[in-house]
Amino acid sequence: MSDPAIRIRGLVKRFEGVAAVDGVDLEVRAGECFGILGPNGAGKTTTIEILEGLKQPTAGAVELFGLPWRGHERELRSRIGIALQETELYDKLSVRETVALFRSFYPRRLEVDDALAQVDLIEKKAAWVEKLSGGQKQRLAIACALVCDPELFFLDEPTTGLDPAARRSLWEIIGKLRARGRTIVLTTHYMEEAEKLCDRIAILQKGKVIALGTPRELIARLGGDEIIEVGSDPAVAAEVFAALPGVAACLPDAGGFRLSVRGIHETLPRVIDALRQNGARPSRLATRTATLDDVFVKLTGTSIGAEEAKAAEAAQAVAQSAGARVKSARRDKGEATR
Amino acid sequence: MSFTDRPIWQLFLVRWREMSREPGVIFWVFGFPIVLAVALGLAFRNKPPEVQVIAVVESAGAVGVQDAAATNDAATNQAVAAAVAAIDAIEGMKAERLDVATAAEWLRSGKALLVLDPGDPPRFTLDPTRPGGRLAEIAVRDALEHARDPTSRLAVTEEIVTAPGRRYIDFLLPGLLGMNLMSGGVWGVGWALVLMRTRKLLKRFAATPMRRSDLLLSFMLFRIVISLVEALFLVAFGVVAFAVVPRGSWLDLVALVALSALAFGGLGLLVASRAQNSQSAAGLMNLVTMPMFLLSGVFFPADNFPAWMQPVVKVLPLTALNDALRAVILDGSALSATWPQLAILAAWGVLCFSVALRVFRWL
Numbered sequence: 127m128s129d130p131a132i133r134i135r136g137l138v139k140r141f142e143g144v145a146a147v148d149g150v151d152l153e154v155r156a157g158e159c160f161g162i163l164g165p166n167g168a169g170k171t172t173t174i175e176i177l178e179g180l181k182q183p184t185a186g187a188v189e190l191f192g193l194p195w196r197g198h199e200r201e202l203r204s205r206i207g208i209a210l211q212e213t214e215l216y217d218k219l220s221v222r223e224t225v226a227l228f229r230s231f232y233p234r235r236l237e238v239d240d241a242l243a244q245v246d247l248i249e250k251k252a253a254w255v256e257k258l259s260g261g262q263k264q265r266l267a268i269a270c271a272l273v274c275d276p277e278l279f280f281l282d283e284p285t286t287g288l289d290p291a292a293r294r295s296l297w298e299i300i301g302k303l304r305a306r307g308r309t310i311v312l313t314t315h316y317m318e319e320a321e322k323l324c325d326r327i328a329i330l331q332k333g334k335v336i337a338l339g340t341p342r343e344l345i346a347r348l349g350g351d352e353i354i355e356v357g358s359d360p361a362v363a364a365e366v367f368a369a370l371p372g373v374a375a376c377l378p379d380a381g382g383f384r385l386s387v388r389g390i391h392e393t394l395p396r397v398i399d400a401l402r403q404n405g406a407r408p409s410r411l412a413t414r415t416a417t418l419d420d421v422f423v424k425l426t427g428t429s430i431g432a433e434e435a436k437a438a439e440a441a442q443a444v445a446q447s448a449g450a451r452v453k454s455a456r457r458d459k460g461e462a463t464r
Numbered sequence: 465m466s467f468t469d470r471p472i473w474q475l476f477l478v479r480w481r482e483m484s485r486e487p488g489v490i491f492w493v494f495g496f497p498i499v500l501a502v503a504l505g506l507a508f509r510n511k512p513p514e515v516q517v518i519a520v521v522e523s524a525g526a527v528g529v530q531d532a533a534a535t536n537d538a539a540t541n542q543a544v545a546a547a548v549a550a551i552d553a554i555e556g557m558k559a560e561r562l563d564v565a566t567a568a569e570w571l572r573s574g575k576a577l578l579v580l581d582p583g584d585p586p587r588f589t590l591d592p593t594r595p596g597g598r599l600a601e602i603a604v605r606d607a608l609e610h611a612r613d614p615t616s617r618l619a620v621t622e623e624i625v626t627a628p629g630r631r632y633i634d635f636l637l638p639g640l641l642g643m644n645l646m647s648g649g650v651w652g653v654g655w656a657l658v659l660m661r662t663r664k665l666l667k668r669f670a671a672t673p674m675r676r677s678d679l680l681l682s683f684m685l686f687r688i689v690i691s692l693v694e695a696l697f698l699v700a701f702g703v704v705a706f707a708v709v710p711r712g713s714w715l716d717l718v719a720l721v722a723l724s725a726l727a728f729g730g731l732g733l734l735v736a737s738r739a740q741n742s743q744s745a746a747g748l749m750n751l752v753t754m755p756m757f758l759l760s761g762v763f764f765p766a767d768n769f770p771a772w773m774q775p776v777v778k779v780l781p782l783t784a785l786n787d788a789l790r791a792v793i794l795d796g797s798a799l800s801a802t803w804p805q806l807a808i809l810a811a812w813g814v815l816c817f818s819v820a821l822r823v824f825r826w827l
């Protein structure tokens with residue numbers, strides 16, 4: 127394969143002495159969908175905005191297509207498509223007019239209808255932006271990014287605050303871009319989204335990459351690709367489970383433990399036996415396939431799922447209050463988790 | 465690349481679409497100055513002056529005297545009746561017989577312009593800051609003198625002048641036009657830019673290869689076009705409704721309006737160059753425009769301010785614009801005759817632009 131689409135070395139960004147990005151090295155290969163994951167405040171947006179040429183790094187080097195930002199601003203901006211986290215487009219412009227506006231900025235470009243067809247907004251092209259739903263607005267933002275037919279997309283939390291149906295329709299659109307061989311960098315705090323869309327993932331915490339690999343690789347690092355969630359009455363010490371054969375990891379979870387296990391058909395009976403021997407009854411018992419969230423819990427000791435639940439609540443609030451802006455839900459979510 | 469695909473044209477269209485699709489904006493741009501002109505035009509139209517009320521104290525000689533009973537009733541009644549008759553004989557004046565307390569109350573509330581105690585000697589009470597009080601005193605004094613001695617009056621004739629060009633509305637309309645050009649420039653440019661910043665649109669644009677000068681240029685072009693339309697509208701309204709016909713050259717007027725659009729658009733750009741939210745931007749814009757509403761001769765001549773303030777007043781862009789507009793519209797001066805004003809406007813434009821471009825915050 128040729129040059130990597132993105133090369134990041136020793137990237138540091140400090141705001142008033144506080145490091146938001148603290149020594150990140152990454153390479154994104156041409157044609158892959160690369161996910162940057164992490165809780166709020168992990169440095170995802172700062173990283174992606176440095177990649178987009180919107181922020182200057184405090185230290186370190188960033189190259190897109192082998193070119194640094196300095197001296198190549200216009201060229202690089204022409205070759206990348208961007209959907210920022212919180213852009214509110216002009217309320218009083220129609221969908222078509224909005225895309226035509228962005229189109230006019232680029233030397234190489236698609237027809238407006240082409241771009242709209244790719245995000246499935248053709249039938250909405252005469253509608254004013256203020257009349258669109260949250261999901262439609264997000265699709266329009268992507269249309270504005272792809273109207274320049276970019277080689278590289280940056281999508282910053284493209285589905286935050288959207289209801290599940292809108293999220294799925296966005297996944298489909300991103301999947302199509304990926305199938306067409308475009309390089310995509312997206313940030314998200316939805317584990318499910320990263321698993322579904324991304325070829326490779328970097329997990330960020332406090333400005334550092336704490337894990338990097340394909341979703342499968344990361345899950346495999348748990349030592350077991352299945353999970354038993356167990357809670358008991360009375361509570362049982364973690365060591366009881368950790369000592370069982372087949373249990374690779376035992377992590378505290380709300381009111382119990384998450385056991386990362388191999389060979390669930392043998393391990394599950396052992397877990398139940400262990401409970402009985404300790405005079406405890408299971409108050410909760412569930413098995414499922416391991417997800418990136420489990421990886422995250424193992425790496426950081428806290429679940430990103432807690433945040434996800436709050437974000438989902440916010441999304442529901444948006445769906446319920448017609449006309450409410452996605453942004454306000456995002457703000458709510460931001461406050462709730464900060 | 466066809467013209468309609470050019471960023472500058474697309475950005476210009478955005479400004480037009482945003483404005484034309486917001487009915488409220490249309491009102492503020494076109495309706496508001498008209499409403500203001502009509503209201504002020506009616507308030508200050510050349511109507512027959514109101515009847516001035518002179519309070520005549522019934523108990524003559526009572527003002528300032530503790531013991532009101534000391535006055536002679538028959539003589540008092542005669543003096544009061546004579547004074548009332550003398551005042552009623554003056555055109556545009558009317559006498560009211562009141563007791564001392566009511567008379568004082570009427571003077572205080574403005575219902576009466578003057579209080580006359582027709583004692584001997586007659587005694588006037590008036591508020592010297594109220595326009596016309598002194599004149600009324602002189603007229604009444606003259607009438608009383610005439611009543612006592614019919615030979616004492618000087619025979620005069622008077623001629624009343626109300627030609628266009630010397631009315632309040634003539635003074636007011638160029639001032640309103642100037643005020644509108646200022647508000648439109650500062651708010652039209654500044655507000656739109658701050659909204660674009662708070663909505664992260666500026667940031668989104670900064671991430672495209674759009675030339676940043678194209679965006680600012682589109683704002684200025686739009687401002688010039690809209691300023692010309694606004695000015696045409698208001699001047700036409702003045703011609704139709706109040707017969708305020710510009711005496712200078714139309715071309716001069718167009719050039720002046722375009723220059724002012726650059727100066728005030730630049731001011732709006734500067735005010736909006738760093739503001740991070742609409743509240744602080746609104747505060748800043750008020751801070752910039754309010755002093756000019758008061759100081760720059762919109763509603764009354766800026767010359768009214770004391771001499772030590774004049775250097776400040778004269779250098780304000782709205783004062784310069786209003787002076788130049790009045791020179792062109794009312795006096796029919798050539799634009800070249802107003803070069804000091806043009807220089808002030810141009811200086812503001814250049815200064816604001818160069819500072820704003822340096823400090824402008826895109827993210």
